[in-house]
Amino acid sequence: MNDREIVDLYWQRSEQAIAETDKKYGKYCRIVAYNILENTQDSEECVNDTWLAAWNSMPVNRPERLNAYLAKITRNFALAKVVKRSAKKRGGGELELALEELDDCVPSDYCLEKEVEDRALAESINTFVDLLPEEEQLIFISRYWFFASEREIAEKQGCSRSRISAMLKRSRDKLKTYLLQEGLCAILND
C-alpha cells in the first residue's frame, strides 16, 4: 500500500491504518527508536506511542513523506524517554556519544543563546545542514538524526570508519563556526 493510501485510511478513521503503518514502517521506526534507546522494550513502547500519535494527528495532518513524518515522532518520543532512565547500562550508547561530540560545537567559554527560541534554532540548523556538501550532509544526518554508529555509516558508505570520523569532525567544526557567526552563542559569564 502506498503512503497516500495509508494516510487516507487515517483520514477515514479506519483502524487498518495502523496495521498498514506497522507493516510498512514498523521496523523502520523500531530502528529509529532502538538507535537512541538501545533497549527492545523501550523501543517497542516508543513505536506504540508513535502509532497513537499518528492516529491522533491524522486527520488534520496529511504528511507528504509518511516515513519521515513517523520517524520524527518516534525520535521525539525516544529522546524524551531516554532521559528518564540511565543510558549507562550499555556504556552510554550512541546518543550519549553523539551528545559528547556535539558538546564541542559550542566553544568552551560560550553557551547557546538562551533567548534563541527552539524553533529559530531548528531553522538555523536546517540552513546549516543545507550548506553541507551532499555526502557530508548524509553522514551528518545519519549520525546526529538517526544516531547510527560510525561503523554502520562506514559500512553503508563503503569506506573506513576513520574517514567517517574525520568527516564528522569537519562538519562539527563547520557547525561551531556557523553557530558563532550567526550569533547563536553567547559568552558565558565569568
Next chain:
Amino acid sequence: MRDSERLIKAMGELDEGKIEKASRFLGYVKGPGKTARSRRRARRILILAAVIALILSLGITAYAVYSHWSKGLEQHYHPTEEEIAAAESSGLSVNPEYENGKEAVSATASGVTITVQQTVMDGSFAHISLRIEGYALPEGKYPSVGYMEVTVGGEHFPMATGYFVEEYDEAGNLIFCGEDGGLEYVISAGGLDELNNFEGKEIQVVLQDLGIGDKAQHFTEVEGTWVLTWTMKASAEIKTATPGVEIGDTGVILEEVELTPLSVRVLYKTDGVWEGYETMEVFDLQPIGVRLLDGTVLQKVFGPGGKTGYTDLEACLLEIQSSADQILAPDQVEALIFARDYPWARELTEDELYIVPLS
C-alpha cells in the same frame, strides 16, 4: 538542558526530504536511492498451517490466591507485598495457569510451548507475560518474533507491542531470561478507548515464527504459529475528577482526570492550539506523579505521554494519557502532580511541582 541536547532536539526539525534520503542511505527503508555498498540479507517469511487453540474461561467466582509475578512484570512495576496482594484481590493481576480447576492457556508447535503465565490489566492497559519453553536461543543473539497479532472481542487491536525480558548477569553480559531457562515475552496493549475495558472480553494472541533479531530485522529459526485464546480478567478500579482549575500559573486548565491502577488520562484546555502538535513533540506540562491521602508524594510515576492529541481543536482540548511505572491505588490518590521542562531527567524541587487536588 545541555547545549548539545538543544542541538539534537533542533535537528529533529530537519526537512523531511533530507531525513528520507538519509534513511534510504542507511537502508532503513527501501526505495530509489544509491548506496555505495548494499548488503542483502535473506529473509524468509513463512505462513504456517498448524494452529492449536485452547479456549479457557476465567469466569470463576472463587479461587486460591497464588502470588507469582513474572520477572518481566516485576521488572516493570517493582510491586511491594501490599501491591501484590491488592493486585490479586482486585483482579488486576491474574495467573491463569494457577486458577483452581482450570487448564493453562497454552499452545505448542514445532516443539515449542508458549503459555500465558501472568496478566496485569485494568481499564486502560493490558500486560501479558508469556513463558516460552523449548526454544534454544543461540548464544550472543537477541530473540525475535516474526509476527504478533492481538485481537480483543474479535476485533484487531492495533496498539499492541511485545518485547523479550532481559537482564544483565554478574559479568555484565546481557541475558534473556525466563522461568527455568526458557524465555519470557511480554505483550503490552492499550490506548484506544473504544477497545479498552478488557474485563470479560475474549482475547486472542497469535505469535508466528521464533528466531533472532538484529536491530529489528528478524531471522526465523523455528517456524510455527501459536494461538492463545482466553477470556480476560481486569481491574475495574478508576478514579475520575473534573477539577476545572488552572495548573499553577501555566495558563493550562485541567478539565478532566481519569486515574486507573496502570495509567492516567488528563484533558487540558490550552490557551490556543499548541504549536508542537503537528509533529507531536512532547507537550511542556506533563503529569508526573501523585500525592496520596496520607501526604506521600510520588514524583516519578508517569513517563512521557503515550497518547497526546487534541480531542477538540476548536475548543483547544488536549488529551494526554500516560502509563504508570508502578501500580496505583486510585482511591488513595488525593492530588495529581505536574511538571515542565523534561521533568523525567532530574530530581525536581518543590517549587517545580504543580499539585492539583482531585476532589
